[in-house]
Amino acid sequence: MPILSLSLARHLVPALQPLRALCRRGWLREADVDLLLRLLHPALRVQRVFARVAARRWVAEDMLALTLRCNGNERGWRAGQHVQVYLEQEGVRHGRSYSLTAVSADGRVELAIKRQPGGRLSTVLLDHLEVGQLLELAPAFGELQWPNDGRPVLLAAAGSGITPLLGLLREALAQGFAAPITLLHQVRRPGQRAFVEELQGLAERHRNLHLRWVISGEPGGRITRDQLDELPGEHLVTCGPRGFVEQLQGWWKRGGTLQVESFSPPEPLTVDERREVRLRFARSGQQVPGNNQGSLLEQAEASGLRPAHGCRQGICASCTCTLLSGAVRDLRSGALFAEPNQPIRLCVSVPHGDVEIDL
Ligand code: FES
Structure with a gap:
């Protein structure tokens, strides 16, 4: 007790x-x-941020909204950002990023979790996590912002990309944003439309909000360039798998701002043939065998270290550390970095040879 x-x-x-x-x-x-x-x-x-599960509710056939009450260390978090959720299973710590669909001043936050086929963490969270359980969360990250200059806004999401956009939308409406807003959500099946009742309720109360769903699993179901051109909005905020957001980005020719967020990790580059290397983590005083294939974040974790991190995709910068000596390859661009004392992102850097990191 x-x-x-x-x-x-x-x-x-x-x-x-x-x-x-x-x-x-x-x-x-x-x-x-x-x-x-x-x-x-x-x-x-x-x-560290720990939170107790306060409530769970299904908001689509494959998406659960979790209300969590945090311990007071969640300073500066905003709806529309993402947090890494950790869970320990059989002694191994797993983490995944989910979007904050709501953040309130009393420490309550809401996360929406979509079931990933074969996803170990999402299955446990969706099917076994109980009200009252504790979870650890990493600091929030994410740059999406509501375009607040009073011009019409188009929000376009695919799949779980709806979740950060819903967070932004709820806040904007609560703060009295009055210009037209169109929310487009593309899903594969009708049952995957998320937060439908709440969105319809918002559209009834806020006449400036218009909702559109596109069911990509039905014939002619994907959003087309002509359909996008017909939708009102001067600013576009879009979130979804990389193919979806890159297509919209290519089509968007209006004068307002364009904000894009994709939750697909960058295409991994093929790195050189496998080699064994030595990894030295200076502050922890550890020297361990490693290889030139796995990211430095994975290899540090496998050695029992717990480097700070968030997205594990090279976006949030929370895993940034100093390279003290040796060379690393950036998995996104293939570029080699060998200058001592430069910052590198552990989650997207692989050792090119023996390296020493300030960790
Ligand atoms: S964990 Fe986000 S950039 Fe590495």
Whole structure:
């Protein structure tokens, strides 16, 4: 039985600032302080974000909305950003990114999770996660913003790309955005249309909101260039698989802003023939055997380290570390980086030979 309620534990978080500073300077070990804080409430931590599952509701045949109550370390989060959710299974820690569809000042956040066929983490979250359980979340990341200059907005999503756009839409309507908004959602089957009742309710209350669904699994179902040209909007915000957003990006010729977010990881480049290398993680004082195929993030994790990270796709920059010596190849561009003391993103960098990283 925790000594404090989660609400009281949240109130304690600002008072932990001196402890945070001592941990950052290395005068206290964060893991030791966390152990003591957990006695007060299992979700309380110096810096890490833990959250309790407050509610679950199905919002499409394959999508679940989870309401979570965070421990007070979720500072600066915005609806429309993404967070990495961690879950430990059989001693192995797994993480996946999901979008924040709502963020409120009392620490409640909502995430929407789509079932991925064969997806280990989404299956557990959708089918077995219970109200009251604790989850760890990484800091939020993501750059999508509501275009707030009063001109009409077109939101175009495919699949789970609806989730960050819904977060932005809810906030914009709550803040009184009055120009026309069109929300287009492309899904494969009618049952995959997400948050339908809520969206229809919003469209009834806000006459400036117009909804369109495209069912790509039906004949003639994919959005075409002519259909896009007919939709109103001067700003386009689009999110979905890479093929979808790149097509819209290529078609979009209007004067307003264009914001694009894709959740497909970059096409992995074929790297050189497999070679064994030495990896040295300087701050942790570890030297381990590695190879030139796996990302430095995966290889550091396999050695028991827990580097900070978010998207694992080279987008959020939260895994940035300093390359101290050696060379790494960027998996997105194939470029080699060998200059000492330059920042590299661990999740999209593979060692080109022996390397030393400030980790
Ligand atoms: S984890 Fe986001 S850039 Fe590496």
